[in-house]
Amino acid sequence: MEKKAKSFVIAIDGPAGSGKSTVSKALAKKLGLLYIDTGAMYRALTLKAMRENANMEDEVFLTKLARSTKIDLKEGKKGLIVFLDGEDVTGLIRRPELTNNVKYIARVPGVRREMVKLQRSIGEREGAVLEGRDIGTVVFPDADYKFYLDADAEERANRRHKELAESGEKISLEDIKKGVLIRDKSDMNRSVGALKKAEDAIFINTTKLSIEGVVEKLLSYIKN
Ligand code: DC
Numbered sequence: 678m679e680k681k682a683k684s685f686v687i688a689i690d691g692p693a694g695s696g697k698s699t700v701s702k703a704l705a706k707k708l709g710l711l712y713i714d715t716g717a718m719y720r721a722l723t724l725k726a727m728r729e730n731a732n733m734e735d736e737v738f739l740t741k742l743a744r745s746t747k748i749d750l751k752e753g754k755k756g757l758i759v760f761l762d763g764e765d766v767t768g769l770i771r772r773p774e775l776t777n778n779v780k781y782i783a784r785v786p787g788v789r790r791e792m793v794k795l796q797r798s799i800g801e802r803e804g805a806v807l808e809g810r811d812i813g814t815v816v817f818p819d820a821d822y823k824f825y826l827d828a829d830a831e832e833r834a835n836r837r838h839k840e841l842a843e844s845g846e847k848i849s850l851e852d853i854k855k856g857v858l859i860r861d862k863s864d865m866n867r868s869v870g871a872l873k874k875a876e877d878a879i880f881i882n883t884t885k886l887s888i889e890g891v892v893e894k895l896l897s898y899i900k901n
Pocket of ligand 1: 715720
């Protein structure tokens with residue numbers, strides 16, 4: 678039997694506000710690849726847990742919840758559409774109170790196992806640009822290209838503030854900065870799937886770069 682050719686996979690990791698999402702989306706478009714926002718998957722499951730009033734300390738329950746939940750990502754005209762058990766939840770998963778709860782879901786090993794399985798199956802099917810925290814280290818350690826994006830905390834908070842203001846959320850820059858630092862801490866310190874640069878990932882500091890500048894930089898590595 679003929680062996681299926683390995684799909685082309687690009688892994689992009691980094692903390693909140695590093696520019697990952699915008700850059701990954703643009704890169705996927707340029708290369709004609711699927712864009713997979715793995716954070717949106719953790720967010721969708723967090724929404725379900727909140728709706729069910731789940732005890733966020735109950736790892737057995739949260740693992741069962743992950744196993745019995747269907748999360749799908751589809752490309753829509755205005756960007757990625759996130760489906761939770763068939764419902765379009767795209768507009769519900771970026772709210773600040775949900776953002777503060779993702780850490781309880783993302784730290785559960787059983788939840789991460791399910792998410793990683795799903796991410797691999799989508800990526801292996803047709804190739805993709807995947808962005809997250811553990812793509813280059815856990816989900817696709819053999820990715821064709823791995824990038825780790827980072828920026829100063831101040832700049833990352835400014836970007837989040839702008840993003841949220843554009844979507845109509847009123848939250849002070851100071852509170853956003855606190856939130857960003859709390860998320861960094863929980864992302865970097867959980868026992869599984871912690872945010873970490875893969876040894877062979879290319880590090881890019883995006884603090885002083887425009888989105889286009891970062892995309893061009895990544896493309897120059899991919900083309901060479
Ligand atoms: O990328 P984001 O900010 O939308 O991600 C939301 C949360 O999901 C983030 O705080 C950490 C978690 N996450 C994760 O644990 N692993 C991933 N691969 C992606 C996101």
